[in-house]
Amino acid sequence: MAFYQANWDTVKTDVQAVFDDWDFLGFVLDKKGFGAVWRKWMLGCWSSTSFSVFLNGRPRGKFKVSRGLLQGDSLSPFLFILRVDVLGRMVDKAKSVSALRGFKVGKDFVEKCQLLGINLEEDIVELRAKEIGCEVGQWPMKYLGLPLGASPHNKGFWEPVISSCAKCLDGWKCVFLSRGGRLTLIQSILSSIPVYYMSFFCIPKGVVEVLEKLIRDFLWEGADHSQSDNLVSWKEVCKSRDHGGFGIGNLDSRNNAFLMKWPWRFSLEKSSLWHRVVMSRFKVGKGDRIRFWEDIWINDAPLKLQFPDLFFISLSGNCLIKDMVVSGGKASLEILGWDLRFRRNLFKMEVTSLTQLLQSLVKFLNDFIS
Known part of the structure; x- marks a missing residue:
């Protein structure tokens, strides 16, 4: 992701062309092993997208969009990964046959960088930074949006997630949203904002309680901006709709589901660097x-x-x-x-x-x- 952010002006045209080619996405899904029924469902999602406007509580009319799924749709990040994965593999292949060559980094770029040491004396880090011509960074730091060097067990580590959720679930929005609208907004936030952190770190119980309180207060708050009684127990609310709940889901269970990808990848990527590090150092x-x-x-x-x-x-x-x-x-x-x-x-x-x-x-x- 950092590569695309730093070089977006260079790859923007090519990436947008790929994203507008829905036949290419169907080809990728086929090569990835997705069945014909699944590909048909996905084709229906991105080729027949339409919107309706609610008037007096009822949808009135429909209008189609020309660009398929929008950025806020929960399918968008997954389809983005499938497409960009192909580009990444093409870059790796070009690199393996020496079709790509490096370029000399300018002095202005180096001056914007920082050098941090791991288990090294400060004098050594400062000496190396002086040789390169960059600044000495401090731990903890942020890399690809995640804090490095900080403890995920501390509540302060999760403060960006809590602040973002609190901003999106601001109480004044209750005045303009029905309870069904609030539920839709809650589900949209839970499927986007905390996902990145929860995919790498185990969320503490205290943070779960804070997020659940934000969601609970936003869902049950009345139109007069005053706190109303919780009509249903939170355990029932988190259940799936098939079991009589609202389908919000449990944050702990969702976090565990995200983290289970790492044991799965660990058993498959035995030749990768991170697998060797875990096997040697941590095991x-x-x-x-x-x-x-x-x-x-x-x-x-x-x-x-x-x-x-x-x-x-x-x-x-x-x-x-x-x-x-x-x-x-x-x-x-x-x-x-x-x-x-x-x-x-x-x-x-x-x-x-x-x-x-x-x-x-x-x-x-x-x-x-x-």
């Missing part, structure tokens, strides 16, 4: 919780199943990784060797297995470092 950590032979930390099976002959004669069958490390008991980049003790000398076939085990350990460290 193994200091090695004080993972058992060397019996837990899964290298490849997709415990080492005792990958090398059963070595495990059978090992003297450290239930030891942790930190107990197997030679370099002071720390499973980190300081590892100098492994303390693999056996109760007898190895046979020829077992020496071959030991060689394969050491190669797996070296490969694990190399992936961790890179």
Whole structure:
């Protein structure tokens, strides 16, 4: 997204041409594996969009739009991702065959940048920033609209989401909206404003309570701008319409659904950088919780199943990784060797297995470092 924001003047014409080509979107949906019925539904949404004006509580007349779905429609961001994904893949392919070349960054651009260090001394960061010609940034910072370096467990972390929702659910709007109109506005806000944050972070209970209070007060507030009684329990309101609710949904459940994409992607993107970082740093950590032979930390099976002959004669069958490390008991980049003790000398076939085990350990460290 940052790429398109920074280079919009360059790619604007091409992107708009793609967005106006609905046949292209149908082609993309087909290649992505969407069924014919689904593609037909989507075609109906973007080719037969029409609007009506409410007069005295009833829709009067219809008029069509020429550009299909509008920006506020909940389908728009998903269709945008499908289209832009094709452009991203084209750029990656062009890069792989050296069809794209870099350009020299101007001094004015560098002066607008900031350099931040992670686990580095301030003197080193300042020296590198001086060499590049940019400023030294401070944590926490914002990147692609998300705060980095701050704790998502604090309420202040979610203040932008709370402020945006409070602004959209301002009480004066109740005077001009029926209860059905308020419900529609609430559902539109919940499907847009907090989604980005909730897709990456676990929302605290205190923030959920604040957002639910905003929504609850806006929904039940009377036309005279005074607080009225809640006509239905909030638990019933959050239920789906098929179960007698208003279809608002539970924020905790919605947050969990968004976060479930990461375990799904983790199992599929095993060659990606973020997968290797999680496997090496966050799963193994200091090695004080993972058992060397019996837990899964290298490849997709415990080492005792990958090398059963070595495990059978090992003297450290239930030891942790930190107990197997030679370099002071720390499973980190300081590892100098492994303390693999056996109760007898190895046979020829077992020496071959030991060689394969050491190669797996070296490969694990190399992936961790890179």
